[in-house]
Amino acid sequence: MHTADTAALPADDGASRLAAAHPPVPRKAPVERRHHGDVFVDNYEWLRAKEDPAVVAHLEAENAYTEAVTGHQQPLREAIFNEIRSRTQETDLSVPMRKDGWWYYNRMQEGKQYAIHCRVQARDTGDLAADWTPPQVDPGTAVPGEQLLLDGNAEAEGMPFFALGGTAVTKDGNLFAYAVDNSGDERFTLRIKDLRSGQLLPDVVENVFYSPAFSPDGSRVFYTVVDQTWRPHQVKCHVLGTSVEADTVIHQEDDPAMWTGFDLSADRRHLVVSISCSEYSETRLLDFADQDSGLRTLIPRAERILYDAEPFLLDGRQMVLLTHNKDAVNSMVSLAALAEFDKPVAEQEWATVVAHDDAVRVNGAGVTASHVVLSVRKDTIERVQAIPLAGLGTGAQAAPAEPGFDEQLFTAGFSGSDYEAPVVRLSYTSFFTPPRVYDYELATGRLWLRKETPVLGGYDRSAYVAGREWATAQDGTRIPLSVLRRAGVRQDGSNPALVYAYGSYEHSMDPWFSTARLSLLDRGVVMVIAHVRGGGEMGRKWYDDGKKLRKKNTFTDFVDATDWLAASGWADPARIAAMGGSAGGLLMGAVANLAPEKYAAILAQVPFVDPLTSILDPELPLSALEWEEWGNPIEDPAVYAYMKSYSPYENIRPVPYPRIAAVTSFNDTRVLYVEPAKWVARLRELGTGSEPVVLKTEMDAGHGGASGRYEAWKDAAWDYAFVLDALCAVKPVNV
Structure with missing residues (x-):
């Protein structure tokens, strides 16, 4: 049996804290947006000027206000961080993967942020079971013959950010290519290391995208390049030992709505160039045995087949x-x-x-x-x-x-x-x-x-329960829910709860283990993952029914899932929070407008809350690629009107909103920081409630947040502490 931790803070603590902290008030600089006869006046579009010192100062003031409002949560953040850390075997390793006569694996060491990439020679004895059984690699113990490929910690030293955008090894095992991002903007620098000497080659390619690959003979490396809208539009080839300026464009894609990538075929006989949107695609092949013949198209995009x-x-x-x-x-x-x-x-x-x-x-x-x-x-x-x-x-x-x-x-x-x-x-x-x-x-x-x-610390999986339930949508559609809780939590209508969803791009919220999530459940929270339309959990039609002119199904499904939870007995209807990120952040903004009274708090992570402004500007990063997901509001008045009717930023109302936190990154190239910055400013301007609305901006991070595992744990602890504080569920409970 357990009770809510309603005595965690003095009754007047929140009021006195807010009285002492004043949110920054950005200046208004009205800008008119005119499309299809509609005029929208945007007072905060000036926040898009990333290089403007006034914008940086405003974001820093927002961070200061956020810390003033949430600073009392620091002990809870530290507790959650320590819980994550205490459950994690910090000195660990991946399972070696065999390729081309070598076993490749990564090591993690206690106190280190990043992986150390290693390999050891495989053996071929003719005994398949023995030859394909990974070598025993023990934490902290070197394997005889172990070779260091890359130490992420050494690469990250002195850098504000570090992320790998892919690695590759030549078939003969002699050369190692790796792509590094030191700012969080997903533009990588490609370097190549000779594993025989340990020396870097003089070949350095700047501003590449993810996943470089070598040709089968190891003489060339392939990579992609993004255009000014951050769309991968070129596949290029660099011949080792030659000038980067001489690199060959294998394919250039000029359609702004198409995404371009490549891979090697499994047998490495072909380079496979893929050009696609969410509704149709085109594949072109380069035969490595006959490269002079160029790319060969299989099914042209004009056939409108997705393949x-x-x-x-x-x-x-x-x-x-x-x-x-x-x-x-x-x-x-x-x-x-x-x-x-x-x-x-x-x-x-x-x-x-x-x-x-x-x-x-x-x-x-x-x-x-x-x-x-x-x-x-x-x-x-x-x-x-x-x-x-x-x-x-x-x-x-x-x-x-x-x-x-x-x-x-x-x-x-x-x-x-x-x-x-x-x-x-x-x-x-x-x-x-x-x-x-x-x-x-x-x-x-x-x-x-x-x-x-x-999982350390005496983790017992039998202490937790995951079950499948179904909510009924307004149109009668059954919405699958995954309901997670401690085994001893009672169905008595008293529990704090969190509803989470994504619901876009046919991306499914598949079952996944989360050490951080245990800190929520151990505080009595019932977590519901709502598999709303727009995701892919129930097939392609499930996705189609939650995109373009049916996008509102995503939002109403989430509200209907919340209603199921409130009526199920698993939750106290007054203690339900909502959480989502990126396109799931758009979902958070939409449900905040649809049903603000149903949530005690909303956490929106890198939220896409000003979608119409972004997609109306094809020069902004990735905007044109979004037309297949949301429709093209530039050309289609019906799409414009539909998007305007649900855009979180444009539908803020004079109503009491719940406690809201928007978490973003200054260098995010997918959802620009300006969207949550504007959203928060307008929520404060028009909202009539007394609950705080805060903006937290990581100034040295990208779409995935800060780099390094410890920083990621801190981010998770911040997010969960915000939710738990709002739900008055800050201490572990005995259930």
């Missing part, structure tokens, strides 16, 4: 495995000879590998030398399946095999494989099972547990 392609050799023939939505809303998998793509699409012959199923979403398919590996979603759950290549696409094809797990709610994913490997690496987790690493033996279906992330 991924994996070229590979099957019985000596060059084939392509397609995951596509042609006549298949949830996607399916087909097989075709590469030569078929010389014909018009209507004349091509594709064999079915995985047929379309209204109840199963096919998310992707890859290949090894012996199997197709599938990622599918059924009953909201991400699963992995495998099909032998023998007989693929014929009547002799074997049925998909799937590893079995013993939990109802879990996430299983394919996390990599050497092409020739007899096993594939799987990741597994659930809400209360820490991340596991398995090797899945393709020929036998056997699972080899390689590691479960340790």
